[in-house]
Structures are given as C-alpha cells and as structure tokens.
Amino acid sequence: MPFAVTVDLVVFTIRDEQLCVLAVRRGVPPYRGRWALPGGFVGEEERLLDAAKRELVEETGLDDASAHLEQLATYGDPRRDPRLRVVSVAYLAFAAALPEPAAGADAADARWHPAARLLADRKRLAFDHGAILEDGLERARAKLEYSPLATAFCAEEFTVAELRQVYEVVWGARLDPRNFHRKVTGADGFLVPIGRQTTRNGGRPAQLYRRGAATLLNPPITR
Amino acid sequence: MPFAVTVDLVVFTIRDEQLCVLAVRRGVPPYRGRWALPGGFVGEEERLLDAAKRELVEETGLDDASAHLEQLATYGDPRRDPRLRVVSVAYLAFAAALPEPAAGADAADARWHPAARLLADRKRLAFDHGAILEDGLERARAKLEYSPLATAFCAEEFTVAELRQVYEVVWGARLDPRNFHRKVTGADGFLVPIGRQTTRNGGRPAQLYRRGAATLLNPPITR
DNA sequence: GCAAAAGTGTTACGAGTACACCCATGT
DNA sequence: ACATGGGTGTACTCGTAACACTTTTGC
Numbered sequence: 367m368p369f370a371v372t373v374d375l376v377v378f379t380i381r382d383e384q385l386c387v388l389a390v391r392r393g394v395p396p397y398r399g400r401w402a403l404p405g406g407f408v409g410e411e412e413r414l415l416d417a418a419k420r421e422l423v424e425e426t427g428l429d430d431a432s433a434h435l436e437q438l439a440t441y442g443d444p445r446r447d448p449r450l451r452v453v454s455v456a457y458l459a460f461a462a463a464l465p466e467p468a469a470g471a472d473a474a475d476a477r478w479h480p481a482a483r484l485l486a487d488r489k490r491l492a493f494d495h496g497a498i499l500e501d502g503l504e505r506a507r508a509k510l511e512y513s514p515l516a517t518a519f520c521a522e523e524f525t526v527a528e529l530r531q532v533y534e535v536v537w538g539a540r541l542d543p544r545n546f547h548r549k550v551t552g553a554d555g556f557l558v559p560i561g562r563q564t565t566r567n568g569g570r571p572a573q574l575y576r577r578g579a580a581t582l583l584n585p586p587i588t589r
Numbered sequence: 590m591p592f593a594v595t596v597d598l599v600v601f602t603i604r605d606e607q608l609c610v611l612a613v614r615r616g617v618p619p620y621r622g623r624w625a626l627p628g629g630f631v632g633e634e635e636r637l638l639d640a641a642k643r644e645l646v647e648e649t650g651l652d653d654a655s656a657h658l659e660q661l662a663t664y665g666d667p668r669r670d671p672r673l674r675v676v677s678v679a680y681l682a683f684a685a686a687l688p689e690p691a692a693g694a695d696a697a698d699a700r701w702h703p704a705a706r707l708l709a710d711r712k713r714l715a716f717d718h719g720a721i722l723e724d725g726l727e728r729a730r731a732k733l734e735y736s737p738l739a740t741a742f743c744a745e746e747f748t749v750a751e752l753r754q755v756y757e758v759v760w761g762a763r764l765d766p767r768n769f770h771r772k773v774t775g776a777d778g779f780l781v782p783i784g785r786q787t788t789r790n791g792g793r794p795a796q797l798y799r800r801g802a803a804t805l806l807n808p809p810i811t812r
Numbered sequence: 813g814c815a816a817a818a819g820t821g822t823t824a825c826g827a828g829t830a831c832a833c834c835c836a837t838g839t
Numbered sequence: 840a841c842a843t844g845g846g847t848g849t850a851c852t853c854g855t856a857a858c859a860c861t862t863t864t865g866c
Binding site: 525526527543544547548551565567568569570571572573 | 842843844845846847
C-alpha cells in the first residue's frame, strides 16, 4: 500500500497583540492560491520529529532550541489530498515574535495570519488545514493552563506583564495583573528572576525573568 | 517514498481490580514470542479511525458504539520495525470488562495483562510498544480528571461505587467514598439516575446510573 | 443485633477573586 | 506633580477534605 507521509506545522507566534499562525500561499494545484500550513515529506531515514524540526528551520529560520515543538495529531482521510494517499503528522510550534517576511529558503510566499481571521474564513485554507489549525489552537489554549509553555512565546528575558499578554492574547480574555503576578511568581520553577530590570514597557521598572525548569504548573493558571 | 501505515490499539479494561491492557503474542519474527499491541495495516481507502474500529472489533468483538476510541499519538522512527518503514497511528480504547479469551477471528493468542506489570518488564513487549503503552496510560489517567471517560469502563448501568473503583484502579489511589459520591452526582450531565437500585455489592441498595451527555467535567474529579 | 455498604451534614482549610493601596520610573 | 505600569496586602468566597452520623440491606 503506497502511502505518502508528511509533516505539517502549526506555528504560532504573537504579533501586534494577536495570535498569528504561519501559512504559505500555494503556487500550484490543487488549492492553487489558497493558504496552507507549512510542511513537507518525511525523509526515508528521517524521524518524524526531525522532519518537523527541519521544516521549521526551513520556513522560519528558527534554530532547533529556540522554539517549542510537539506532536499535535495525525490526519489521514483517503481524500484529503486529491492526488495521492497522504498521511500527515501535524506538529505544533510556539515561537517568539519573528520578522514578517519569515522568508526561508523557499521561494514561496509565507506570511503570518491572525489565527482567528484565518479560522473564521476557512475556505482560504487548503486541504483539511482548517481542521488542523482548529485542533492546534484548542491544544495551545489548554496547554497554557497547566504547562509553562507560554514562555515559548516570549523572548529569552521577559517581564511578568509580557507573559501576561501572551495569556490574554491566546485566551482572548483580560486577566487581573496583580493576581496574575502573584500566581506566576509563586508557581514553583515557572520563572527565575535574573536580577535585572527593564523600563521598556514604561512605568515602574519591572523584574526580568527567564523560564524555569518546571514542566508542569502547580497550581495551574486558570482562564 | 514507500511508507507502510498501521494502527495500533491500546485497549484498557478493568479486571480483578486491576487496569489491564490487551496484547497478542507474536507468532513470527521479529520479536517472536513477545507480546504486542493489537493492530494492523490501514486499508487503501480506509480512514484511520475506521481502521482502528475494525481492529477493535476483530480483536475484542466489541461493537462500534460500546467502547470509547480516540487517537493517541503517532510513532514513526525509521528503525521501529526492522523489516520496513512503518508509521503507526496509535489509538486508545476504554472498554467494560470482557471475557478472558478476548478471542477474535485471529488465531493469535490474545490476553489481558495488568498494565503495570507489562510496563515494569517492558522487554516482554515488541517494537516500541512499551513507549506507546506508557503514553496511553498517562493519557488515560489525565483524562479521567476532566472528562466523563471513566464511565466507558463500566457496564451500561452502574453504581457510584463501581465508578469510584475505576478511578481508584486507574490512579492507584484510594478516594473518600462520601466526597466522591457528592462530586460525581453533582457534576452536571455526568450521571443520570435510572431510578432503580441494586444490592449486588452488598450493604444498602445503591442507585443505578447511566452516563450522561456531558463531554467535560466541571469541576474536575481530582486525584 | 451486627456487619457492610450507601448516602447526608458539618466544619475547617486553602486557593482564587476583587480591589484598595503603595512603589518607582519618565515627562 | 502626575501619568503609567509594577507589585503587595487583605477581606471575601467557594470548592475541597476530613469525618461524624444516619439509612438500608443481608446474615
């Protein structure tokens, strides 16, 4: 049975206070002119995660360690690609803000799109990528609660307010800055203060933090 | 690139107050004599979920609606099967207690194994099935908290105490019967009383329930 | 009556929320 | 001085844990 196996990437970042996802415009049929999630075939001797990493580097220039990458789900309907039977393993990536072009080696037109707008008008997406994006968004929202993943959207050094903005943008909700501050600084291993401050957001100088070693947030940050 | 695509099943049930998983003994190399998760190739025109359903019926005789089935994760290391490149989409299934033979059409020797024992001695498992089982167990434990999935381990009509036993076995922890009772009967849409009672567990007669329509437990049942 | 399991009431504690208040900077 | 964002203190609320207690069966 001849199956093709690909990886597709849902790469999220935050730009202009919006949750954005990377998409590339298709230059060839099928779905010519539509937007598609970046992805590609898995090499014969390549692990799935390695294929996802390779695509991420090709599309964003992000080096291996600077973005979070995890398997999302696998999509394999017989008719999802009209040309041949393709089973696609989708990966979810979170990255700090990147330059707009997001220009990789690829000549293709790659762009950041506000995730909400792309989902609201799913016909602009090729294949079943609307469903993949929806699953990715739901997973991202859920993971912020109980994992320290929000830090993957921040620069290496960040303030509590910057981290709070990540939560607010992904969840589409306002959070109380004071209670949020207590929660995240109190969560064991979530944040480590680096001892320096910044005034880049105006007002009183804010402590700078790096992400800590925790992999699970206890107690969780609630929506 | 010639990939084979399979589905593998992690089928959990509860027998003798233990969480058990279905495994079949391999009769041919590689890993001859070892235990493997039930599974098989995906048909050319078959959806992944349909392939998982088909395997579930073949191995357990469970009809479609009577067990919960969900995608777990996908495993595709180049060397996971020494014969050819196989990408396997693993599914997780929860079933009420079934007869031991679990005999399907297959002539193979299929058996229920206590999950903990099989995991403690992973060399008895073929391929990367130890890792798959571990992921499945972790997912099952997590899902009990915030989803009404525990009911999938029960018969159609069950008592609160029987449901509690599911939680205690999967989590390996004792729960307070009185607080548990209040929590689950109070969770909206989790349980619907059918108005009859049973004394099959001894003592004072207990209300019988069916699973309700809820898909998410709020508040969750905590470990 | 006694054991065993089902189910209810009550109290104490701890996390989450709302919000008043103080702090440190730029202009 | 005052605007702006950073951070702390505190009272109230609500879900949970712990456990005493009552109910209804079988033997």
